[in-house]
Amino acid sequence: EPEVTQTPSHQVTQMGQEVILRCVPISNHLYFYWYRQILGQKVEFLVSFYNNEISEKSEIFDDQFSVERPDGSNFTLKIRSTKLEDSAMYFCASRYSPQSSYNEQFFGPGTRLTVL
Amino acid sequence: SQKIEQNSEALNIQEGKTATLTCNYTNYSPAYLQWYRQDPGRGPVFLLLIRENEKEKRKERLKVTFDTTLKQSLFHITASQPADSATYLCAxxxxxxxxxxxxxxxxxxxxxxxx
Structure with a gap:
């Protein structure tokens, strides 16, 4: 069964450093997402991406964040200058959704980001 | 302000009983409501989706209801098993x-x- 994959599973970085989290969505999916979940808190929407551009973003997704789909398979989240409060699990998700219907999102296993 | 509330932090039941989880929301008009399961340290896994014009949806031992007047969804697991132990997310x-x-x-x- 196809699945969303994410690398690395755990990333430790120093405050102020740049990190890139990588995701490979399910191959025929059209919509891509990033979420984060701070330990013990709810899953929070960051950004959605469709047709090679951001379609929606939350207040959390400020200028320190960017997303890219550099090739036909990868979808990345970059944090330019990490802060302590960026420590969280980051989940990538994808959805097929042809225009006439809506369906569920498939989540990856997550990347645990620890900022020291 | 907009809020989504799920009942109590933890629900303990005996194997074989029906678990009922509640999701209440305010100041939203969702077109869809979804339920996901999340195990510790893992990503959410989709379970069921219900549309605003649907009252009830079933899948095996799972049942979801959606009342847009009450702004509430109920999620039921019948004949519960220890393997059903997890966190259930309303979205x-x-x-x-x-x-x-x-x-x-x-x-x-x-x-x-x-x-």
Whole structure:
């Protein structure tokens, strides 16, 4: 069964450093997402991406964040200058959704980001 | 303000009983409501989706109801098993100011099924 994959599973970085989290969505999916979940808190929407551009973003997704789909398979989240409060699990998700219907999102296993 | 509330932080039931989880929301008009399961340290796994014009949806031992007047969804697991122990997340498809939609999650209910 196809699945969303994410690398690395755990990333430790120093405050102020740049990190890139990588995701490979399910191959025929059209919509891509990033979420984060701070330990013990709810899953929070960051950004959605469709047709090679951001379609929606939350207040959390400020200028320190960017997303890219550099090739036909990868979808990345970059944090330019990490802060302590960026420590969280980051989940990538994808959805097929042809225009006439809506369906569920498939989540990856997550990347645990620890900022020291 | 907009809120999604899920009942109690933890729900403990005996194996074989029916678990009922509640999701209440205020100041939203979702077109879809979804339920996900999340195990510790893992990503959410989709379980069921129900549309605003549907009252009830079933899948094997799972049943979801959606009352847009009460602004409430109930999620039932019948004949519960210890393997059903997990956190269950309610998620609403929310219309953002841009006219596009985003998925907004509740904080989840942790279910513990005792053998």
């Amino acid at each position: 609403l498809d929310i219309l953002m100011d841009t006219g596009r939609r985003a998925l907004t999650f509740g904080s989840g209910t942790r279910l513990q099924v005792q053998p």
